Amino acid sequence: MGALESILTSPLGRRAAARAGLAEPPVLRRGRVLPEGPVLLADLPGGGVARATLAALGLPVAEPLLDLPENRAADERGRPQPPRYELRPGALVIDATGIREVAQLELLRQVLRPVMKRLADSGRVILLATDAATVDGVEARAVAQAMDGLMRTVGKELRGGATANLLWLAGGVGADDVGSTLAFLLEGRSAFVSGQAWRIRPRKPGDRAAPSGPAGASARPFEGRIVVVTGAARGIGAAIARTFRRDGAEIVAVDMPAAGESLAAVANGLRGSALQLDITVPDAGARIAAHVARVHGSDAKIWAIVHNAGITRDTMLANLDERRWASVLDVNLAAEMRINATLVDAALAGGLAENARIVGIASTSGWAGNKGQANYAASKAGVMGLVRAEADALAGRPITANAVAPGFIETDMTAAIPFVQREIFRRTNSLAQGGQPVDVAETLAYLCDPASGGVDGQVIRVCGQNIIGA
Amino acid sequence: MSTRQAVIVGGNRTPFVKAGGAYAQASGHDLLTAALDGLVARFGLAGERLDEVVAGAVLKHTRDFNLTREAVLGSALDPHTPACDLQQACGTGLEAVIYLANKIRLGQAAVGIAGGVDSASDAPIVVGERWRRALLAASRARKPLQRAAAFAALRPRDLAPVPPGVVEPRTGLTMGESQALTTRRWGITREAQDELAAASHHHLARAWNEGFFDDLVTPYLGVARDTVLRPDTSVEALAKLTPVFGGAEGTMTAGNSTALTDGASVVLLAEESTARARNWPVLARVVDAQVAAVDHTTGEEDLLLAGRRAIPVLLARNGWALGDFAFIEIHEAFAATVLATIAALEADGVGTVDRAKLNVNGSSLAAGHPFAATGGRIVASLATMLAARGPGAKGLISICAAGGQAVTAILEAV
Ligand SMILES: NC(=O)c1ccc[n+]([C@@H]2O[C@H](COP(=O)([O-])OP(=O)(O)OC[C@H]3O[C@@H](n4cnc5c(N)ncnc54)[C@H](O)[C@@H]3O)[C@@H](O)[C@H]2O)c1
Numbered sequence: 001m002g003a004l005e006s007i008l009t010s011p012l013g014r015r016a017a018a019r020a021g022l023a024e025p026p027v028l029r030r031g032r033v034l035p036e037g038p039v040l041l042a043d044l045p046g047g048g049v050a051r052a053t054l055a056a057l058g059l060p061v062a063e064p065l066l067d068l069p070e071n072r073a074a075d076e077r078g079r080p081q082p083p084r085y086e087l088r089p090g091a092l093v094i095d096a097t098g099i100r101e102v103a104q105l106e107l108l109r110q111v112l113r114p115v116m117k118r119l120a121d122s123g124r125v126i127l128l129a130t131d132a133a134t135v136d137g138v139e140a141r142a143v144a145q146a147m148d149g150l151m152r153t154v155g156k157e158l159r160g161g162a163t164a165n166l167l168w169l170a171g172g173v174g175a176d177d178v179g180s181t182l183a184f185l186l187e188g189r190s191a192f193v194s195g196q197a198w199r200i201r202p203r204k205p206g207d208r209a210a211p212s213g214p215a216g217a218s219a220r221p222f223e224g225r226i227v228v229v230t231g232a233a234r235g236i237g238a239a240i241a242r243t244f245r246r247d248g249a250e251i252v253a254v255d256m257p258a259a260g261e262s263l264a265a266v267a268n269g270l271r272g273s274a275l276q277l278d279i280t281v282p283d284a285g286a287r288i289a290a291h292v293a294r295v296h297g298s299d300a301k302i303w304a305i306v307h308n309a310g311i312t313r314d315t316m317l318a319n320l321d322e323r324r325w326a327s328v329l330d331v332n333l334a335a336e337m338r339i340n341a342t343l344v345d346a347a348l349a350g351g352l353a354e355n356a357r358i359v360g361i362a363s364t365s366g367w368a369g370n371k372g373q374a375n376y377a378a379s380k381a382g383v384m385g386l387v388r389a390e391a392d393a394l395a396g397r398p399i400t401a402n403a404v405a406p407g408f409i410e411t412d413m414t415a416a417i418p419f420v421q422r423e424i425f426r427r428t429n430s431l432a433q434g435g436q437p438v439d440v441a442e443t444l445a446y447l448c449d450p451a452s453g454g455v456d457g458q459v460i461r462v463c464g465q466n467i468i469g470a
Numbered sequence: 471m472s473t474r475q476a477v478i479v480g481g482n483r484t485p486f487v488k489a490g491g492a493y494a495q496a497s498g499h500d501l502l503t504a505a506l507d508g509l510v511a512r513f514g515l516a517g518e519r520l521d522e523v524v525a526g527a528v529l530k531h532t533r534d535f536n537l538t539r540e541a542v543l544g545s546a547l548d549p550h551t552p553a554c555d556l557q558q559a560c561g562t563g564l565e566a567v568i569y570l571a572n573k574i575r576l577g578q579a580a581v582g583i584a585g586g587v588d589s590a591s592d593a594p595i596v597v598g599e600r601w602r603r604a605l606l607a608a609s610r611a612r613k614p615l616q617r618a619a620a621f622a623a624l625r626p627r628d629l630a631p632v633p634p635g636v637v638e639p640r641t642g643l644t645m646g647e648s649q650a651l652t653t654r655r656w657g658i659t660r661e662a663q664d665e666l667a668a669a670s671h672h673h674l675a676r677a678w679n680e681g682f683f684d685d686l687v688t689p690y691l692g693v694a695r696d697t698v699l700r701p702d703t704s705v706e707a708l709a710k711l712t713p714v715f716g717g718a719e720g721t722m723t724a725g726n727s728t729a730l731t732d733g734a735s736v737v738l739l740a741e742e743s744t745a746r747a748r749n750w751p752v753l754a755r756v757v758d759a760q761v762a763a764v765d766h767t768t769g770e771e772d773l774l775l776a777g778r779r780a781i782p783v784l785l786a787r788n789g790w791a792l793g794d795f796a797f798i799e800i801h802e803a804f805a806a807t808v809l810a811t812i813a814a815l816e817a818d819g820v821g822t823v824d825r826a827k828l829n830v831n832g833s834s835l836a837a838g839h840p841f842a843a844t845g846g847r848i849v850a851s852l853a854t855m856l857a858a859r860g861p862g863a864k865g866l867i868s869i870c871a872a873g874g875q876a877v878t879a880i881l882e883a884v
Contacts, residue, residue, distance in 0.1 A: 250514075252514075253511075257681070257683075257684045257687075257689070257694065258689055258694040259689070260508065260687070260688040260689045260694070261504070261508075261688060261689045261690055261691070261692075263511065263688075264507050264508050264510075264511035264512075264688050265507070265511075267511040267514070267516070268507055268510055268511050268516040268546035269516075269546075270516075271514075271516040271517050271546075272511075272514060272516070273511060273512065273513065273514030274508075274511035274512055274688075275512075276512075276684050276685065276688070277684065278681075278684075281681070293749055294513075294749055294750060294751060295513060295514040296514075296749075297748065297749045298749045
């Protein structure tokens with residue numbers, strides 16, 4: 001801990017920091033826990049899918065208050081105020097999938113205004129819209145896109161650890177396709193996901209996985225399913241392994257041979273198995289499959305592979321030699337590509353299951369670029385391209401490929417950043433704090449959920465709505 | 471005859487570390503537990519009950535009377551896994567494999583682990599005889615004065631701990647001194663010893679670089695590779711070392727003798743059909759084993775050459791000759807031990823050892839020699855090499871041990 005860090009984290013320093021505007025960040029709701037307070041549903045004209053989905057998740061809904069002139073009351077100084085929720089709502093779900101006209105956007109304003117200052121701590125605003133790419137007509141497409149700017153602003157204005165996110169639904173999407181996503185967003189699992197928009201489409205033919213269970217309940221969607229996690233010896237990877245295990249998975253933990261001691265501890269602690277493997281060796285995919293077959297039997301298949309292993313070799317491009325360039329691209333991108341190419345072979349013992357999930361880890365650096373991280377940013381942007389391309393290439397099979405892009409996550413990796421810089425990175429997001437490894441893990445587990453077959457080729461940022469590239 | 475076969479499924483060891491190094495604070499119990507946990511993780515056995523774990527140590531504290539059972543309880547295995555300690559000096563690890571293989575073949579076990587551990591750093595500190603007698607007298611005393619009297623006769627030097635002895639009780643010679651006699655008797659040259667030592671280091675270094683140990687070793691306490699290993703050593707560099715055994719004309723140096731080492735190794739064995747049903751790799755079966763002993767007390771026979779007695783018996787019983795083996799593993803207690811064993815086998819008309827098949831991935835000179843852990847190291851490595859060679863490939867193991875004994879065994883890829 002540097003001198004400045006010691007001062008700022010001391011009681012006196014904390015008070016001084018609070019006065020300077022560096023308030024203590026809110027404590028986020030985490031886990032499979034629903035928001036405190038009622039879930040409001042604004043079922044706007046032409047909607048319906050949200051109501052069906054919430055019903056399928058077993059969640060009762062309440063009607064939102066509308067900010068109409070006749071509903072306003074004057075405050076003590078005579079200024080008209082929006083109608084006030086006596087009980088602070090836990091979440092507002094807006095089904096705007098039928099909204100096609102600019103004038104109709106006013107309906108969103110009407111339901112949003114009253115919740116902005118009354119939403120419970122770690123509350124949720126979830127907006128459902130129709131995918132702009134799939135609506136007809138100039139106005140409809142413009143309107144669909146308008147929701148994005150609206151949602152991002154809501155995320156920035158909300159306080160107390162509340163988040164806002166937007167789902168773009170393709171035509172034909174039903175409650176079974178959206179259920180796992182709505183449950184994830186409402187629950188504490190999505191604590192550090194805010195200001196994000198991603199797409200949901202109908203699950204592919206042949207996707208035989210069961211729909212999402214009830215929201216807010218403990219669930220073991222990976223019971224009896226094998227999940228491979230690379231880079232699992234520590235940090236985010238270890239948290240990923242723990243989270244999937246909590247949800248029932250049989251864990252195969254992969255990391256460098258040199259990390260074998262902590263890898264074994266992670267694996268044994270989760271009653272999983274350990275594979276000491278440098279993922280950059282040419283036969284890495286085959287070795288993963290062989291390990292799965294060896295530990296789980298020749299009929300065993302991988303339900304999900306989480307490509308978490310990653311390295312940084314930071315330096316300004318002006319100093320970047322071919323070694324630092326190649327090692328980062330190989331570990332972070334090429335290895336993952338090779339391994340997937342091997343594992344998708346349906347005939348491979350210990351390969352990917354018919355209905356498997358592939359997930360990668362990108363980074364906000366890949367999204368926005370970052371000084372001193374040319375190699376890393378290229379590799380991580382490459383991961384986004386890779387999962388999109390794999391989703392396209394696997395269109396005929398019920399396998400999905402997605403990625404998360406973490407922002408500032410509290411790990412050994414980020415603890416090494418000098419304090420002032422670290423404090424800036426950590427604070428410059430709508431939740432005013434760094435994320436926890438479990439936040440990345442929960443998002444990956446959601447993407448790998450058997451009920452998440454409608455989410456494919458998506459990249460979800462887990463960054464607390466970091467201002468970088470947002 | 472039983473048709474049950476005992477097969478090697480896999481193995482694990484800690485990296486081996488020079489005594490007094492990174493494992494100085496680790497007990498034998500810690501090391502064995504770590505080796506077990508690495509194996510458990512590799513095969514996903516956490517929480518599983520195995521039929522038996524057998525292991526041992528040469529240097530053992532009295533508190534470790536139940537070393538293996540305690541290590542099982544400290545590991546991720548189901549605590550209902552029974553365990554047994556076994557000891558046969560440096561032959562312990564291989565003898566443990568034989569014990570378990572025999573039980574498997576007899577139907578008394580289907581899946582088990584055999585291994586060994588030694589920590590020269592954690593060797594028991596023994597108090598002197600006069601100090602021990604005084605303690606006993608004091609504990610018998612009834613009055614404080616009597617108790618004080620019990621210690622009155624002690625001299626300061628009586629309080630110094632007795633260093634752990636590795637001398638042969640019947641000859642009073644250390645291992646190195648005994649081997650020096652053998653080395654001279656068989657005319658083993660300094661150059662030949664240094665060549666063998668250099669080759670051991672080069673072979674082991676190559677194996678590490680090729681990733682051979684990725685599935686055979688789990689790092690421990692931050693150590694990821696054997697620390698005795700000197701990849702860049704050479705015959706020239708070794709030639710510069712001063713002899714430590716054999717007096718003025720001695721040829722045995724610290725470079726061509728094994729170093730005191732800390733480490734543990736374990737091997738997963740199973741009955742073949744069980745292994746196949748679980749889709750485990752069937753690396754090699756344990757074909758046969760033979761122990762033998764020499765009478766070194768007369769000075770007529772060489773302490774560490776009991777292999778020349780065991781190997782011919784083993785070969786004859788199985789109808790094989792030295793030339794039938796793809797690999798031959800002769801434990802490198804000293805470079806000269808290996809060379810004298812080969813010379814003795816030739817002299818006895820047993821056959822010649824093709825040096826190209828000898829210790830091809832290095833042996834104890836380079837890896838180090840935590841006494842009871844050497845057998846497990848050799849078995850797991852040899853089984854892996856045989857499996858890569860393909861069905862029918864055979865390997866011979868010979869490990870010399872204190873007391874003039876040798877433990878030998880044959881493995882065959884299936
Ligand atoms: N920490 C953050 O804030 C942050 C932000 C964005 C993205 N990420 C990404 O999240 C992932 C995990 O990050 P972390 O902070 O936990 O990092 P970490 O360095 O703590 O852990 C990474 C793990 O990957 C392993 N690994 C590296 N190269 C490997 C190889 N060739 N084969 C097998 N394993 C290998 C390492 O041994 C290590 O255990 C990485 O992909 C990283 O780029 C992290």
